[in-house]
Amino acid sequence: MTQIAPCPRPPPLSNQVSTGSREESAPGLLDPARLPDHIDRLYRAAYALSGSRHDAEDLVQETFAQVLKRPRFVTADHELGYLLRALRNTHYSRHRTASRRPVTVTLADDIAGPVAAPAFDAREIMQAVASAPAVFRDAVIAVDIVGMSYREAARALRTREATLTTRLHRGRQHVARVLTDHGAAD
Secondary structure (H helix, E strand, C coil), rough: CCCCCCCCCCCHHHHCCCCCHHHHHEEEEEEEEHHHHHHHHHHHHHHHHHHHHHHHHHHHHHHHHHHHHHCCCCCCHHHHHHHHHHHHHHHHHHHHHHHHCCCCCCCCHHHHHHCCCCCHHHHHHHHHHHHHCCCHHHHHHHHHHCCCCHHHHHCCCCHHHHHHHHHHHHHHEEEEEEEEHHHHCC
């Protein structure tokens, strides 16, 4: 029977003599003072990921904040690769977080802003109200000028509340039409 000689064990890493090239690639702490050397390349990569200058700046800043939170062991040769990987992971985390948030839509009122109301004097408004048919005019006067509630105005005019709201709507339309026609004529 043949015996197989055991393979000699390699010496422990602590006993190995390192050469000059090995010392450069030995893992060490990420030096915060060297991070500014990589800003331009990280910014270009962030811009390619996000497509926006402001988002790219925020992404690089957030990546640096994440990297500097705790000590990182990297080789001097692989600092940029590590930072690019951290940048990509930060971008994906932000993207996932944003996709979980509900989408907000700006309302048309927010976009347009306040519209300058045409300036009508009281005389023009009262003439427009007076030109409305009697049933519409009474509803507009009771609710908009006197300030009655719909219920109170319906009782005072001896009609149902639903009828009053219809008359009020039509009366307001008449007043608005007269005022816009009068404003366009001027």
